[in-house]
Amino acid sequence: MTPISVITGFLGSGKTTLLSHLLRDPALARTAVIVNEFGEVGLDHLLLEASDEEVVLLEGGCLCCKVRGDLVRTAGELLARRARGDAAFDRIVIETTGLADPAPILQALMTDREIAPALRLDSVIATVDCAAGGATLDAHPESVKQAALADRIVLTKTDLADSSALAQRLRRINPAAHQLTALHGAVDPSLLFNASVYEPRLYESHAHSGEVTTFCLRRSEPLHAVTLSLFLQVLAEHCGAKLLRLKGLVDVVESPGRPALIHGVQHVFHPPAWLEAWPDDDRSTRIVVISQGLDAAWLQDLIEVLDDEVTACSIS
Amino acid sequence: MSSHKTARLARVLRGALRVWGVAASVEAEAQGGEFILRAPSMTLRIVPGWLVFRDGQLLASHAGLPGLLRTLRQELAPGFANGRLIIGSSL
Numbered sequence: 001m002t003p004i005s006v007i008t009g010f011l012g013s014g015k016t017t018l019l020s021h022l023l024r025d026p027a028l029a030r031t032a033v034i035v036n037e038f039g040e041v042g043l044d045h046l047l048l049e050a051s052d053e054e055v056v057l058l059e060g061g062c063l064c065c066k067v068r069g070d071l072v073r074t075a076g077e078l079l080a081r082r083a084r085g086d087a088a089f090d091r092i093v094i095e096t097t098g099l100a101d102p103a104p105i106l107q108a109l110m111t112d113r114e115i116a117p118a119l120r121l122d123s124v125i126a127t128v129d130c131a132a133g134g135a136t137l138d139a140h141p142e143s144v145k146q147a148a149l150a151d152r153i154v155l156t157k158t159d160l161a162d163s164s165a166l167a168q169r170l171r172r173i174n175p176a177a178h179q180l181t182a183l184h185g186a187v188d189p190s191l192l193f194n195a196s197v198y199e200p201r202l203y204e205s206h207a208h209s210g211e212v213t214t215f216c217l218r219r220s221e222p223l224h225a226v227t228l229s230l231f232l233q234v235l236a237e238h239c240g241a242k243l244l245r246l247k248g249l250v251d252v253v254e255s256p257g258r259p260a261l262i263h264g265v266q267h268v269f270h271p272p273a274w275l276e277a278w279p280d281d282d283r284s285t286r287i288v289v290i291s292q293g294l295d296a297a298w299l300q301d302l303i304e305v306l307d308d309e310v311t312a313c314s315i316s
Numbered sequence: 317m318s319s320h321k322t323a324r325l326a327r328v329l330r331g332a333l334r335v336w337g338v339a340a341s342v343e344a345e346a347q348g349g350e351f352i353l354r355a356p357s358m359t360l361r362i363v364p365g366w367l368v369f370r371d372g373q374l375l376a377s378h379a380g381l382p383g384l385l386r387t388l389r390q391e392l393a394p395g396f397a398n399g400r401l402i403i404g405s406s407l
Contacts, residue, residue, distance in 0.1 A: 110404030234382050236401035238389055239335055267399030298331030301324050302381075308321065309380050 009127030011098030021185030248287030317349030
């Protein structure tokens with residue numbers, strides 16, 4: 001499967017500068033880029049120093065709300081061109097518009113039946129401008145969501161302003177994301193890509209920013225597979241857009257020694273991936289929830305009630 | 317139903333109401349695990365099983381909590397933007 005990454009970040013936060021720098025790195029030489037620009041005439045793609053054949057421009061609207069179909073079609077065409085031998089790439093990177101909500105983009109990449117089986121969602125990278133980032137977070141909820149959904153947060157323009165307060169605020173919004181700094185777009189690509197859903201520090205997350213709450217649900221006893229399914233169903237159905245992202249390792253009764261790796265963006269989930277073994281000595285279920293206003297104690301109680309019901313049905 | 321489980325279920329119901337932005341109270345009966353849910357315009361009585369009554373009339377019956385929550389949300393927060401679980405491609 002081809003890894004696909006999404007670079008998001010508010011207008012002027014340095015997405016194109018970052019991408020342009022990354023594409024000069026030999027490690028990313030075989031990268032196809034899909035650029036989405038908001039406005040009648042796209043310009044950002046002209047700033048990218050890469051083969052024209054592997055840079056595709058989506059114009060005329062924001063990726064998240066207008067041209068999602070175009071994104072899916074474009075990614076499909078890239079894959080088809082490669083299959084015909086007309087393009088050579090090992091990775092796809094999407095640069096969103098500054099106004100884009102990444103969630104529907106991720107959902108489209110996870111669910112479209114034409115492209116999803118050929119793609120592996122790698123990392124979501126958010127750029128945040130140290131000079132204007134704080135004010136942007138105050139004024140634009142899209143920027144908060146971009147940071148909340150990211151696996152990696154790249155602080156840009158660190159030469160223009162002190163980044164410490166902004167970095168702390170971003171850590172409260174998304175403590176699970178790795179923070180990096182980029183001066184004029186320079187950052188080590190190995191720190192941005194190949195993000196794993198399983199990262200131990202992810203499960204130490206707990207923070208509350210007023211805008212976004214991140215916490216880790218833990219359970220020492222294994223869960224029934226049906227409980228897990230019902231839990232995800234309840235979250236998807238009853239929490240609406242309050243659930244931003246969920247990742248976890250689940251100890252399942254029916255699969256001893258082989259935990260389920262779960263990953264969802266709002267109400268869209270990957271099917272659980274069954275690991276061959278636990279990645280560390282901790283055998284407990286750990287589910288990280290990034291949300292807007294959901295309560296950890298409520299979700300912990302919800303799991304217990306659902307598992308009680310499932311256990312009662314299993315016994316009777 | 318034990319008092320511990322009754323209290324936990326009451327917390328789950330209250331938590332769901334908070335998520336949906338519904339101002340309502342949930343009172344758990346000491347015996348039998350019944351719940352009285354008082355919203356501004358209605359009172360629901362929930363009997364383990366789960367049977368939901370409004371004004372003495374049976375409104376819905378469910379085998380499990382997910383169905384019960386669906387009925388409560390539809391009754392109390394019909395405007396809430398609910399979702400639907402979608403399973404995408406493999407990791």
